Amino acid sequence: MDQQALKELLYKMADDQLIMGHRNSEWTGFGPLLEEDIAFSSMAQDKIGHSLAMYNMLQELGEQDPDTVAFTRNANQFHNCQLTELPNGEYDFSLIRHFLFDTAEAIRFEMLTQSSYEPLAQVAAKIRGELRYHTMHAQTWIKQLGSATEESISRLQKSLEYALPFSLGIFERSPFEDKLIADRIFEGEAALEKKWKAKVEELIGQTQLRLPSWESLTPVVGGREGKHTEHLQPLLDEMSEVFKIDPTAEW
Amino acid sequence: MNKVVTIAQVKEWLEDVKDPEIPVLSLTDMGVITNIQLGDTVKIEMTPTFVGCPAIDYMKQDIIETLEKRGLKAEVEVNFKKSWSSDLISEKGKKALKQFGLAPPPHTKIFKDLEILENATCPRCNGANTELKNPFGPTLCRAIFYCHTCKEAFEQFKPL
Numbered sequence: 001m002d003q004q005a006l007k008e009l010l011y012k013m014a015d016d017q018l019i020m021g022h023r024n025s026e027w028t029g030f031g032p033l034l035e036e037d038i039a040f041s042s043m044a045q046d047k048i049g050h051s052l053a054m055y056n057m058l059q060e061l062g063e064q065d066p067d068t069v070a071f072t073r074n075a076n077q078f079h080n081c082q083l084t085e086l087p088n089g090e091y092d093f094s095l096i097r098h099f100l101f102d103t104a105e106a107i108r109f110e111m112l113t114q115s116s117y118e119p120l121a122q123v124a125a126k127i128r129g130e131l132r133y134h135t136m137h138a139q140t141w142i143k144q145l146g147s148a149t150e151e152s153i154s155r156l157q158k159s160l161e162y163a164l165p166f167s168l169g170i171f172e173r174s175p176f177e178d179k180l181i182a183d184r185i186f187e188g189e190a191a192l193e194k195k196w197k198a199k200v201e202e203l204i205g206q207t208q209l210r211l212p213s214w215e216s217l218t219p220v221v222g223g224r225e226g227k228h229t230e231h232l233q234p235l236l237d238e239m240s241e242v243f244k245i246d247p248t249a250e251w
Numbered sequence: 252m253n254k255v256v257t258i259a260q261v262k263e264w265l266e267d268v269k270d271p272e273i274p275v276l277s278l279t280d281m282g283v284i285t286n287i288q289l290g291d292t293v294k295i296e297m298t299p300t301f302v303g304c305p306a307i308d309y310m311k312q313d314i315i316e317t318l319e320k321r322g323l324k325a326e327v328e329v330n331f332k333k334s335w336s337s338d339l340i341s342e343k344g345k346k347a348l349k350q351f352g353l354a355p356p357p358h359t360k361i362f363k364d365l366e367i368l369e370n371a372t373c374p375r376c377n378g379a380n381t382e383l384k385n386p387f388g389p390t391l392c393r394a395i396f397y398c399h400t401c402k403e404a405f406e407q408f409k410p411l
Contacts, residue, residue: 035385035395042387049303049391053331122331126302129336129411133386 001183005176006117007061008079009186012174012224013108014054015080018070019232020101021047022239023088032091039137040094046130053123060119071240072247075232081223083166085232092155093163095145099138100167103203104196106131111192116184139203146207153208160209168219171196256323258287261295264321268313271306272390273408275347278310282339285332293318293325298335300411301391337411349374353393354407371407373398381405 024044031037055066063069083101088094109131112124145152171193180186197214204211222228265284266277278284278297286296295314299307311327318325337356340348345355354371371381371394378400385395386409393406 035387038389038395039385039387042391045303045305045391046301047303049301053302119331122334123302125334126331129334130301133409137386 001117001185002176002179003061005174005179005183006120006185007058007063008174008176009180010054010058010061010120012079012081014051014058014069015078016084016101016105016170017047017051017054019078019080019084019235021045021051022235023084023086023094024098026088027094036091040098043098043134043137046134050127050130053127057119057123067243071243073236075228075236076226078226078228078232078236079224080228080232081166081169081172082220082229083163083169083223085223085229085235086163086166087231089159090155092145092152093159095138095141096156096159096163097167098134099142099203100163100200101170102131102134102138103199104167104170104192106135107195107199108192111187111195114184115186120185142203142209143206146204146209156207157209160204161212164212165217166220168193168217169221169223172219172221172224174224256289256293256321258289261287261289261293261318261323264317265314268310268317271309271313272392273348273351273353275351276340276344278314280341280344280347282341282344283310283335285330291324293323295325295327296332297327297329298331298333299329300335300337304391335411337408340408348408352405354396354405356408356410359410371396371405373401373403373405375403375405376401 021044024040024047027037027040028044029037031040051070052066055069058069059065083097086097106128109124109128113121113128115121115124142156146156147153171189173189174180177188177190181188201211262279262284265279268278270276270278270281281300283297283300284295285298288294297311297314307329311329314327315325336359338359340356348355352374354374357370371383372379373381373396376398378398380399382397382399383394384397384404388395388406392409392411394409395404396407397404
C-alpha cells in the first residue's frame, strides 16, 4: 500500500472536514432560526469529530498529533478545497455550499466503506451513517426554499451559480489517483465526481432552481496543493488563537 | 494481579458507568462496550456512538475509575472495529430512555433513506401524531420532535 498516497487522501479529507466544521460553527448564535442554529452547530461538531478521526489515523501513520496538525499549519499547508474556506456569507450561500459539499461527502464515505485500508473502511461506515443526517438536513431546505418564494429561489439560484465552480474543486485530481485506485484504497475523484453530478442533477431537478451545464463551468482548483483564497489564513488565525496562547496547556 | 473475576462480573460493574449526557443509560445498555478481555489488566474496547462524541474521554476515565474501586486495573481502547448502531441499545436501555423523556430510537431497518425519520412515538403521552422539527438537537445523538397530541416538544435518541 502506498503510504504517501494514503496520507494525501487522509489529509485532504480531514482538512475539508475541519474547515467546513469551523465555518459551520460560525453560525452558532447567528442562525436565522433557532433550529438552524442548532443544526449548523451540531454539524460543526460532527465535522470536527470526523476530522479528528482522520488526523488520528494520520498520527498512527507517523504524522504529528492532531492538535499540532490542526492548529500550527499555515494556509499553504492545508489541503482543503477552496469551497470549504469561503466565508459563510448569507444563509442562502451557506445552505447551498452545505448541500453541494455534503452530497459529495456522503458519496465519498459510502465509497470508502469498501476501502482496502481497514481502519479507514471501519470509520467510514460510521461516518456514512452520521452524514445521512447532514444530507437530509440540506435536502429538506433545498427542496423547501428552492420552490418557495421568488426571493428564496433567486437567492439560492445566485448562490448556486457562485458555488458550483468551487464545488467542482472538491474533485481536483491528486497525483496519486492511479495508486489509490490500484491499491483499492479509494475509487478515485473521477468516479466520485460522476456520482455526485448525477445526485445533484436529481435533487436540483426537484426544485425550481436551474443547473447550468457542467461544460460551461470552470472548476476552481488548487486547494488540494495548498493554494487558497485570502479567506483561509484569517480563519486559521481565529481557530488557533486560544491554542497559541499556550500550546503546551493540558485541556 | 487482579483477583479472579468473570466477564459477566465486569459487565455488571460497568452498569455503574453512565453516559454523562443521558445519566440513566449505562454504557453496557448503550452497547458501546465491544470487547472485554480479562487478565492482569482488564482490556476493554469501546466504540463511540458518534465519531465526534465529546463525552468519550470522560467515559473512558470513568470506566477505569469504576473498575479501580473494584480492585481491577483496566485499560480502555476506543476504536471503530465494531461500528456502533442505535440497534445495540438494550431493551432495558430503551425503557430507561423513555422514562428519562427521550423517545427510544426505532430500529434502523425502517429508515434506509432517512426520509421516514418522522417515526417517533411521544415518550410522554404515547401519541403517534408527531412531527420532526429538527434532525439535530441539544446533543449529537438527539433529534427534536413535536407531539400534536399533547402539544409538547420532545427529543428522540436518533436512529443511527
